[in-house]
Amino acid sequence: MITMSLRELPSVEKFANSLSKIISLPKPLIIGFVRRELDGWRQQILDGKEVNREEIETSVTENLNHFAASKLKPVINGTGVLIHTNLGRSPLGKTAADALVNIATGYSNLEFNLPEGTRGKRAGYLETALACLLDAEASTVVNNCAAALIVILRHLANGEKNEVIVSRGELVEIGGGFRIPEILETSGAKLVEVGATNKTHLSDYANAITPNTALILKVHRSNFYMGGFTAEPEASELSALAHEHGIPLVEDIGSGALMNTDELAPIDHEPTPQASLKNGIDLVCFSGDKLLGGPQSGIIAGKSDLIAGIKNEPFFRAVRCDKLILTVLQESIDEYLRTQSDPSQTDIPTLRNLAETTQKLQARADVILSKIGEITKGEITSANSTATTGGGTMPTSQIPSIALSVNPTGISLNQLSRSLRTGKPAIVGYTDQEKFCLDLRTIFPWQDDAIASQLRTILA
Numbered sequence: 435m436i437t438m439s440l441r442e443l444p445s446v447e448k449f450a451n452s453l454s455k456i457i458s459l460p461k462p463l464i465i466g467f468v469r470r471e472l473d474g475w476r477q478q479i480l481d482g483k484e485v486n487r488e489e490i491e492t493s494v495t496e497n498l499n500h501f502a503a504s505k506l507k508p509v510i511n512g513t514g515v516l517i518h519t520n521l522g523r524s525p526l527g528k529t530a531a532d533a534l535v536n537i538a539t540g541y542s543n544l545e546f547n548l549p550e551g552t553r554g555k556r557a558g559y560l561e562t563a564l565a566c567l568l569d570a571e572a573s574t575v576v577n578n579c580a581a582a583l584i585v586i587l588r589h590l591a592n593g594e595k596n597e598v599i600v601s602r603g604e605l606v607e608i609g610g611g612f613r614i615p616e617i618l619e620t621s622g623a624k625l626v627e628v629g630a631t632n633k634t635h636l637s638d639y640a641n642a643i644t645p646n647t648a649l650i651l652k653v654h655r656s657n658f659y660m661g662g663f664t665a666e667p668e669a670s671e672l673s674a675l676a677h678e679h680g681i682p683l684v685e686d687i688g689s690g691a692l693m694n695t696d697e698l699a700p701i702d703h704e705p706t707p708q709a710s711l712k713n714g715i716d717l718v719c720f721s722g723d724k725l726l727g728g729p730q731s732g733i734i735a736g737k738s739d740l741i742a743g744i745k746n747e748p749f750f751r752a753v754r755c756d757k758l759i760l761t762v763l764q765e766s767i768d769e770y771l772r773t774q775s776d777p778s779q780t781d782i783p784t785l786r787n788l789a790e791t792t793q794k795l796q797a798r799a800d801v802i803l804s805k806i807g808e809i810t811k812g813e814i815t816s817a818n819s820t821a822t823t824g825g826g827t828m829p830t831s832q833i834p835s836i837a838l839s840v841n842p843t844g845i846s847l848n849q850l851s852r853s854l855r856t857g858k859p860a861i862v863g864y865t866d867q868e869k870f871c872l873d874l875r876t877i878f879p880w881q882d883d884a885i886a887s888q889l890r891t892i893l894a
């Protein structure tokens with residue numbers, strides 16, 4: 435083994451030039467990347483490590499490829515997880531996507547009143563449409579559900595009067611750093627825990643009310659299931675208690691199914707904001723990109739005086755949505771209003787995928803298999819599979835589905851899944867009992883040809 439002298443390190447300029455021919459990233463990004471990598475190698479050489487040029491070039495090229503793969507790009511989701519947080523949660527329908535392009539590529543009346551020619555109200559149309567759909571006095575929108583809860587807490591729980599009563603059975607962690615106790619702390623609220631993990635009674639809430647109680651908070655246990663010896667008061671009972679004491683009752687319902695999604699597929703019933711408001715909850719908040727099937731956003735709905743107060747909070751300005759999100763959400767809500775009487779007609783992809791029949795998925799699988807034809811590297815068939823809603827919703831729901839199932843030979847499961855993940859387009863599946871699977875419930879029909887051609891290329 436020869437110790438390489440520093441002079442044999444490739445030149446940044448030349449190496450970056452040759453890399454820019456095979457990896458399509460902006461040149462300055464490649465130069466900066468190569469410079470940092472070579473600095474690292476230089477240090478290793480100075481530290482006495484024995485390396486050779488080929489090793490260096492291979493490593494830098496591989497790392498740059500990894501970096502290039504991290505750029506946000508489309509992925510075909512074959513995981514069967516409908517709301518996959520790592521894969522961007524909800525895809526958008528065509529109407530919403532078209533509207534997005536239209537607004538994004540020009541100017542708009544974001545805060546301009548066209549008939550009057552004066553300054554207008556941001557999100558006015560959307561807020562009215564949301565209130566109509568949710569049968570709420572008023573509604574507004576921020577960047578996500580976490581922000582929605584924080585802005586609600588900042589408005590209602592501050593100063594001396596900052597105690598927030600939460601059941602011990604609802605002190606949940608949603609994932610991605612969202613823990614109810616920490617959200618309360620960040621907002622300046624003081625957590626008052628009541629009840630036990632499995633049981634909280636109305637009297638537990640009643641006994642915790644003091645002159646400093648700011649609100650009672652209910653949190654939907656989105657991502658876990660509690661069964662057995664459990665009890666909690668009905669929302670209507672809790673609402674009567676809160677109102678007797680002049681305290682608002684707030685509910686974070688998380689996923690925000692805007693219709694009875696259990697009518698579309700054999701899944702658990704997910705609470706709707708409409709039902710919560712009907713049961714006497716004063717304010718609800720939920721995500722826009724979970725079961726609602728829209729863009730990342732947090733929707734707040736309920737009593738108009740509370741909504742008006744929230745919109746006046748200085749913090750509201752820091753979490754308001756931009757015009758692109760408002761456009762997409764506006765189209766999504768209009769879509770719900772249009773298809774209220776017949777949800778099977780919806781253009782919301784998450785709902786369509788949820789409701790798709792296994793017969794249709796099977797027919798697509800058959801076409802894909804016939805397009806792939808004979809393969810030499812193993813066996814490929816269609817198989818029954820189980821899809822889930824994901825995104826921290828309905829953890830016990832299992833949706834019957836159909837998957838392509840590959841039993842590879844001459845190529846390992848890891849090699850196969852990696853080739854697909856790093857291919858164009860990127861395809862993500864899962865491994866089940868030594869088979870590589872692609873669930874068709876989360877794959878769009880227009881992606882079927884790409885699946886067939888990639889699998890054929892790798893396995894033929």
Ligand SMILES: *Cc1c(COP(=O)(O)O)cnc(C)c1O
Pocket residue numbers: 578579580581608612653654655656657686687688689720721722731732825826
């Ligand atoms: C998902 C979820 C959140 C967080 O929503 P984001 O829109 O991701 O911020 C908050 N609360 C509950 C109950 C949830 O399920």
